Amino acid sequence: MLxxxxxxxxxxxxxxxxxxxxxxxxxxxIIVSRWIFLERTHRPR
Structure with missing residues (x-):
């Protein structure tokens, strides 16, 4: 929050x-939330 x-x-x-x-x-x-790209979280290893 800011x-x-x-x-x-x-x-x-x-x-x-x-x-x-x-x-x-x-x-x-101002409420700010952190988000992560879906592509980045479901990358094959």
Whole structure:
């Protein structure tokens, strides 16, 4: 899983250091799964 923290572009460093910034920040999560080609898993030896 990947999480992107999205904050307003006009937010200052001072605002980011305050717990109040949580109200304006958004978190976007992306679920990623690993997959293997079928050809690779069923190769004759």
């Amino acid at each position: 999480c992107y923290i999205i904050r307003p572009s006009d937010m200052t460093e001072e605002e980011l250091s305050s717990p109040e910034c949580i109200k304006t920040i958004k978190v976007q999560e």
